[in-house]
Amino acid sequence: MRYLMTFSYDGSKYQGYQKQPNGKTIQEEIEKSLFKIAGNTAITIHASGRTDAGVHAINQKAHFDLDYKIEVDRLKHSLNSMISNDVYIKKIEIVENDFHARFDVISKEYIYKLNMGEYNPIEKDYVFQCCEKLDINEMMRGLKYLEGTHDFRSFTKVDEEKDFERTIIRTNLLIDSKNKNLITFIFVGTGFLRYQVRNMVGTLIEIGKGKKKSTDIIDILEAKDRRKAGITAPSSGLYLNNVDYSK
Amino acid sequence: MRYLMTFSYDGSKYQGYQKQPNGKTIQEEIEKSLFKIAGNTAITIHASGRTDAGVHAINQKAHFDLDYKIEVDRLKHSLNSMISNDVYIKKIEIVENDFHARFDVISKEYIYKLNMGEYNPIEKDYVFQCCEKLDINEMMRGLKYLEGTHDFRSFTKVDEEKDFERTIIRTNLLIDSKNKNLITFIFVGTGFLRYQVRNMVGTLIEIGKGKKKSTDIIDILEAKDRRKAGITAPSSGLYLNNVDYSK
Numbered sequence: 001m002r003y004l005m006t007f008s009y010d011g012s013k014y015q016g017y018q019k020q021p022n023g024k025t026i027q028e029e030i031e032k033s034l035f036k037i038a039g040n041t042a043i044t045i046h047a048s049g050r051t052d053a054g055v056h057a058i059n060q061k062a063h064f065d066l067d068y069k070i071e072v073d074r075l076k077h078s079l080n081s082m083i084s085n086d087v088y089i090k091k092i093e094i095v096e097n098d099f100h101a102r103f104d105v106i107s108k109e110y111i112y113k114l115n116m117g118e119y120n121p122i123e124k125d126y127v128f129q130c131c132e133k134l135d136i137n138e139m140m141r142g143l144k145y146l147e148g149t150h151d152f153r154s155f156t157k158v159d160e161e162k163d164f165e166r167t168i169i170r171t172n173l174l175i176d177s178k179n180k181n182l183i184t185f186i187f188v189g190t191g192f193l194r195y196q197v198r199n200m201v202g203t204l205i206e207i208g209k210g211k212k213k214s215t216d217i218i219d220i221l222e223a224k225d226r227r228k229a230g231i232t233a234p235s236s237g238l239y240l241n242n243v244d245y246s247k
Numbered sequence: 248m249r250y251l252m253t254f255s256y257d258g259s260k261y262q263g264y265q266k267q268p269n270g271k272t273i274q275e276e277i278e279k280s281l282f283k284i285a286g287n288t289a290i291t292i293h294a295s296g297r298t299d300a301g302v303h304a305i306n307q308k309a310h311f312d313l314d315y316k317i318e319v320d321r322l323k324h325s326l327n328s329m330i331s332n333d334v335y336i337k338k339i340e341i342v343e344n345d346f347h348a349r350f351d352v353i354s355k356e357y358i359y360k361l362n363m364g365e366y367n368p369i370e371k372d373y374v375f376q377c378c379e380k381l382d383i384n385e386m387m388r389g390l391k392y393l394e395g396t397h398d399f400r401s402f403t404k405v406d407e408e409k410d411f412e413r414t415i416i417r418t419n420l421l422i423d424s425k426n427k428n429l430i431t432f433i434f435v436g437t438g439f440l441r442y443q444v445r446n447m448v449g450t451l452i453e454i455g456k457g458k459k460k461s462t463d464i465i466d467i468l469e470a471k472d473r474r475k476a477g478i479t480a481p482s483s484g485l486y487l488n489n490v491d492y493s494k
Contacts, residue, residue, distance in 0.1 A: 010368045056369055080366070088366045119327075121257045121335045122303055122486075126369060177424065239369075 002099055003072070004063045005045075006091040011056045012125035012236070013086060018050040026051075026087060030062075033082040037075070038066060046101050048108065048243040052195070054235030056126070058111075059090070061243045063101040069094075101243075107169055109188045109242040110197045112233065114205075117181030127182065128237030134208025136173065136183070142207045143171040143185070145217035146200055153224040155200050156193035164224070166191055186241075195232055203230035249346055250319070251310045252292075253338040258303045259372035259483070260333060265297040273298075273334060277309075280329040284322070285313060293348050295355065295490040299442070301482030303373070305358075306337070308490045310348040316341075348490075354416055356435045356489040357444045359480065361452075364428030374429065375484030381455025383420065383430070388461035389454045390418040390432070392468070393447055400471040402447050403440035411471070413438055433488075442479055450477035 007030070015023030019031070027045060034043040047062040072092040079089045113127040116134055120127070146168055153164040168189040176182035185204065187197055203220065206212045212230065220228045254277070262270030266278070274292060281290040294309040319339040326336045360374040363381055367374070393415055400411040415436040423429035432451065434444055450467065453459040459477065467475045 008368055010371065058369070085371055086368050088368045090365065118337065119335045121255055121333050122305070122373060124257065124332055 001066050001069050002063055002095050002097050003066065003075070004061060004093050004095045004099065004101060005076075005089055006059050006061055007057070007087060007089045008059065009057050009087045010125075011051060011054050014053065016051060016053045016055070017047060017057075017060070023053075026057075026060075029084050029087055030079070030089075033079050034064065036082060037078055048101050048105050048240075049191075051238075051240050052235055054125070055238045055240070057240040059242050060240050061101050061245075063095065063099060099245075104245050105191065105243055106246065107188055107190055107244045108192065108240065109186065109244075110192065111239045111241045112185040112187075112197060112201045113237045113239070114183050114185070114201075114233075115181055116183065117179070125236050128234050130205060132209065134183075134205065135210065136175065136208070138210075138214050139204045139208045140173050141214035142204050142217050143173055145214065145221070146187075147171055150221045151224055152193055152196055152221070154220045154226055154229045155196045155203070156226070157195055158226060164193060166193060166196070198233045198235065198238060199226075199229055199231075201233035201237070205233060206230040248313050248316050249310055249342050249344050250313065250322070251308060251340050251342045251346065251348060252323075252336055253306050253308055254304070254334060254336045255306065256304050256334045257372075258298060258301050261300065263297060263300045263302070264294060264304075264307070270300075273304075273307075276331050276334055277326070277336075280326050281311065283329060284325055295348050295352050295487075296438075298485075298487050299482055301372070302485045302487070304487040306489050307487050308348050308492075310342065310346060346492075351492050352438065352490055353493070354435055354437055354491045355439065355487065356433065356491075357439065358434075358486050358488045359432040359444060359448045360484045360486070361430050361432070361448075361480075362428055363430065364426070372483050375481050377452060379456065381430075381452065382457065383422065383455070385457075385461050386451045386455045387420050389451050389464050390420060392461065392464035393434075394418055397468045398471055399440055399443055399468070401467045401473055401476045402443045402450070403473070404442055405473060411440060413440060413443070445480045445482065445485060446473075446476055446478075448480035448484070452480060453477040 009026050015025050017026045019025050019027040030045055043064050045062040045064040076089050076092045114130050115127045116130055119129050119131050149167040151164045152166050170188040172186040174184045185201055207214055256273050262272050264273045266272050266274040277292055290311050292309040292311040323336050323339045361377050362374045366376050366378050396414040398411045399413050417435040419433040421431045432448055454461055
């Protein structure tokens with residue numbers, strides 16, 4: 001029986017989503033509880049993709065298999081009662097046996113929160129404290145140049161990855177209605193390279209500061225050279241907001 | 248020279264504001280940095296009052312004395328560069344030598360944030376995750392019975408405190424415009440007893456759940472008995488929002 005779960009997490013105290021030899025990870029946190037529920041049997045969960053250290057998720061998705069059928073609401077309840085309060089299982093549903101939480105992804109949505117105002121210690125792990133006024137219009141123009149299908153080599157760490165082409169379907173930049181200094185970048189794409197969102201945001205911040213122009217995005221994409229883009233924005237502001245499998 | 252500083256802090260990893268033999272405190276955090284700035288001289292800061300473990304502040308105030316005059320913006324900048332990122336000094340100003348950050352308080356404002364919706368791990372240390380629909384109108388009626396001058400013995404830990412009379416000047420209950428499950432209680436008063444706000448909120452939550460009626464507040468105040476009121480709401484949702492010294 002294959003199950004798909006939707007979950008949220010506070011990534012601030014984790015070494016990232018994916019299990020690794022050293023440090024706390026979200027995957028391990030969930031698998032530890034599933035191990036007990038499955039009668040001390042190791043259950044591997046397959047997520048839509050990893051998130052890096054300090055990155056949060058509002059709706060991450062992962063599938064896993066159990067030999068038997070279990071009532072999904074009971075399973076959700078059991079898992080939530082055992083798991084760390086940094087993670088919350090929002091929904092579990094039964095899916096087809098050939099469904100795959102990573103391979104079947106149609107699009108993903110990441111959001112990035114940034115504070116242009118005075119440093120706020122209360123939200124430091126959840127909103128990047130940029131604390132500098134940025135040119136919103138120029139950043140919005142920069143965002144538009146990122147949309148579409150491009151080779152995003154300039155926005156990732158070039159290592160084993162072979163195919164750098166990705167499609168950004170939609171972007172947006174929202175200003176909070178109550179706090180005009182709180183802005184949110186939105187990126188919807190077919191998939192993202194490692195550090196791509198944070199590198200795009202870092203570049204947009206430099207555009208917002210006037211260190212780069214929005215049209216520089218065209219040249220940066222063209223260059224296929226990581227050194228041409230801006231810095232990597234901190235993980236604190238980044239959230240995996242949605243994973244879409246439906247047509 | 249007497250200085251008054253306004254500061255914010257994330258109280259989630261602290262044993263409270265006030266210095267104590269064991270555990271990290273906000274006061275110690277600030278005094279440690281002032282000690283260095285003042286050339287290894289111990290400087291005591293006098294806050295408007297303490298906040299308990301896990302409680303946050305948006306605008307806490309404290310005064311301290313230095314033998315010499317120092318440019319306040321430079322002092323603010325130096326302090327912020329040395330201090331933990333859980334604390335932020337928003338403003339430092341020079342005040343009269345007889346000003347006292349605690350004794351001169353005219354009113355204080357506390358806010359309490361509560362989530363009636365699905366558990367959210369991302370805000371667990373900053374918004375109480377009640378995760379239950381509450382009767383807003385009945386809680387608002389309950390709030391009104393708390394306003395005015397009363398003996399608040401039913402809402403505090405009865406120990407050394409002698410005078411239990413306090414005045415609540417204004418209360419409110421706001422529903423977030425974007426997230427209808429996020430509510431904020433507001434309490435403005437001349438002063439508050441230990442745990443008073445959290446005990447009032449705990450009682451209002453029981454009213455919101457239908458376990459108590461709003462009119463029960465009248466009896467609870469009358470009883471002067473802690474056992475008549477509700478539970479102590481968790482510290483996570485509580486913020487010292489303002490301290491007022493002006494007429």
